[in-house]
Amino acid sequence: MQGWRLENTYRSLPVLFFSPARPEPVRNPRLILFNRNLAASLGLDADELAKKEHVSIFAGNTLPQGAKPIAQAYAGHQFGNFTVLGDGRAILLGEQMTPAGRRYDIQLKGAGRTSYSRSGDGRATVGPMLREYIISEAMHALGIPTTRSLAVAGTGEWVRRGTALPGAVLTRVADSHIRVGTFEWAAAQGGEPAVKALLAYSIQRHYPGCADAGNPAAAFFDAVVERQASLIAQWLLVGFIHGVMNTDNMAISGETIDYGPCAFMNEFDPETVFSSIDHQGRYAYGNQSAIAQWNLARLAETLLSLFHDREEEAIEWANAAIARFQDRFENDWLAGMRAKLGLLTQEDGDHGLADGLLAWMKQARADWTLTFRLLPAARTAPGAVSDDPAFTEWRTRWLDRLRRQPPESPVPPLMQRSNPAVIPRNHKVEEALAAAVDGDDLPLNRLLEALTRPWEETSSNEPFREPPPASACGYKTFCGT
Ligand code: AMP
Numbered sequence: 001m002q003g004w005r006l007e008n009t010y011r012s013l014p015v016l017f018f019s020p021a022r023p024e025p026v027r028n029p030r031l032i033l034f035n036r037n038l039a040a041s042l043g044l045d046a047d048e049l050a051k052k053e054h055v056s057i058f059a060g061n062t063l064p065q066g067a068k069p070i071a072q073a074y075a076g077h078q079f080g081n082f083t084v085l086g087d088g089r090a091i092l093l094g095e096q097m098t099p100a101g102r103r104y105d106i107q108l109k110g111a112g113r114t115s116y117s118r119s120g121d122g123r124a125t126v127g128p129m130l131r132e133y134i135i136s137e138a139m140h141a142l143g144i145p146t147t148r149s150l151a152v153a154g155t156g157e158w159v160r161r162g163t164a165l166p167g168a169v170l171t172r173v174a175d176s177h178i179r180v181g182t183f184e185w186a187a188a189q190g191g192e193p194a195v196k197a198l199l200a201y202s203i204q205r206h207y208p209g210c211a212d213a214g215n216p217a218a219a220f221f222d223a224v225v226e227r228q229a230s231l232i233a234q235w236l237l238v239g240f241i242h243g244v245m246n247t248d249n250m251a252i253s254g255e256t257i258d259y260g261p262c263a264f265m266n267e268f269d270p271e272t273v274f275s276s277i278d279h280q281g282r283y284a285y286g287n288q289s290a291i292a293q294w295n296l297a298r299l300a301e302t303l304l305s306l307f308h309d310r311e312e313e314a315i316e317w318a319n320a321a322i323a324r325f326q327d328r329f330e331n332d333w334l335a336g337m338r339a340k341l342g343l344l345t346q347e348d349g350d351h352g353l354a355d356g357l358l359a360w361m362k363q364a365r366a367d368w369t370l371t372f373r374l375l376p377a378a379r380t381a382p383g384a385v386s387d388d389p390a391f392t393e394w395r396t397r398w399l400d401r402l403r404r405q406p407p408e409s410p411v412p413p414l415m416q417r418s419n420p421a422v423i424p425r426n427h428k429v430e431e432a433l434a435a436a437v438d439g440d441d442l443p444l445n446r447l448l449e450a451l452t453r454p455w456e457e458t459s460s461n462e463p464f465r466e467p468p469p470a471s472a473c474g475y476k477t478f479c480g481t
């Protein structure tokens, strides 16, 4: 017994939302990574599935029991331009029902061509699929809502990407794969009836409380806004840059999805961009909350007629709802910043205090993760973070502020659990990927091990806590590879 309990409720939507698809078998599958803990939490038999013969499931050669595979249709605004897309290289096997009664999409990414592939080959390569596994699991360990990674299977086939690269299939686990772009597809292809069907499905699956609201569409939109605002605040607090926040890469569930050119920032600069194709800095670190609101406005456009009979009033309501993003975002960001600074109480000047530190960090090109991690030590050791007079001045303000709150004992633990020691640093990720592509999985496994406990400082995770050497500057990431 492998433990599959797959349902296929997405197929109950009108046919315009999906096409039946079959994973294309691959020549020589090999299990590169398998996430035993995740498997167990899904109700799967991890020992059984880790056996060599079952790699065929994670490579797309055999379907798990109950799977009725489809590719999902969607559209999206990519860098601001509307495009019709769909799963060109991903196939949804079904929805796993867990012992706890939760429903998760099980999707194979890189499983071959679908009716939405256009000129693409439907395949993915080992490097980027391992990268998605590493970073999504790191985000999960940091407590940030995210899709997860159950397995990476090498295909034993070559994929053409300029040069020939080894192919791989990632098994992705998600609350769902409904995107802002799925609503855009519904509106463009099927108009109001299609939007209504998708809305009813999304509410039932992700926001059941909205079904009983006076206006379920409005309640749903408010709830999506809230979750996105909370998510983006969490990204910023750990220095995460998604890199390609197109509307097709924004999940209605509020999970981080589609790990392409994402990366964690080292030196703090709000204009940081890693993606090689983001020339304008549209998806820069400091732009992410504004872009999320832009994306939510595209979602609102698909729902306008459901918000209100009169268009003008619908638009006015939608604008007000999007404006609430900012409140929630700032509230969550500030609450997170207070925790990072060890503040147990609230004062009006706290935002300014945080901004003061960020201003110094930017000017000093201070490492985001390390600066916050060293702060607890800087309470007693003046030079623990920096001897720069500008930092020293800020430190005095901060210590004064700490003195105005009740003493004290919870401060260091609060700061420890709000400021991770280990993040997937780009140079370490690249090192692990390069070794794995060459057949040496040890650095990859060490990295994954360190990332599962990001708050701990141990001798074995020490190499993963260091900022990159200066030679690693100018890091670039690539999409769609
Ligand atoms: P992404 O950049 O991964 O968000 O993908 C954007 C769109 O391109 C999605 O519709 C993908 O399914 C599609 N796509 C990306 N790579 C491929 C590929 N190798 N073959 C077919 N479709 C692809």
Ligand code: MG
Binding pocket: 248, 249, 258
């Ligand atoms: Mg995508």
